[in-house]
Amino acid sequence: MRAYAAAFVGRAAAGHRLPLDYSPASLRIVDFLVDGLRKGGADHERARGALLGLGAYVGEVLVRRAGATWVDFDTDQRAYFGQPVGVRMPDGRVWNPLGRVHNRLAAGGGPEESLHTFYLTLHGRARRVRPAVR
Template identity: 40%
Template sequence: MTTEQETRPRAAARPARWAADTVVTMREGARLRLDYSASSLWCVDRMIDDLRREGTPRAAVESVLRGFGAYAGEVIVRQAGAEWWTADGEHRIRTADGQLWDPIDEAHRRFAGDGSLRLLCRDATAGTP
């Protein structure tokens, strides 16, 4: 077993938990059902847009953005058979073609007004049958 294979479960544990917590929070708090589908990312992008339009301070939504990014990452994992990878404390998705994607950063970019979790998923899963 290689080192990468040994660290894989640890790499996925945190972001998978953040995603699951986000699903529960959105269901209970916002009455929004997130089903790990690519189309559900439309709703996530809109939720981030709403937070930005309301003038919510970034510091107040750091964990929310992390959760939304992790949720988008889990969508990519499930759609493309990708895996979570971690380096230097950062969590990214690695698709079968070897590309690295950063859905958590993309959630922050969306909050800043530039970026889309829906489009990131589309691009990351483009080569998936």
């Protein structure tokens, strides 16, 4: 999935100069891009490649910034999430970033489906240890 995310960022940066830097704040851009797909009339089938790239990007933000790791879902998880892969957080919770992107497209872009808010309220993130102030 890391390769899908990198390819997506390469295409987005080259064609549109989008600041996709794997930061949590960049997930606002992903929200905007998914909303643009919906407003442009794209359905899940027509937007399959873009949704895969966006979902891989969201997952890679979780890997790089929240301490997650990519995992292949087992049979039950695939049935439940409807996706073959997801991420496991440091506390063991499993999340489905590809599905979250699909949900954003289907939900009409409401705040409850924001990918940026998803990150900010995500359970199981690694906490950064701040050095003691002297």
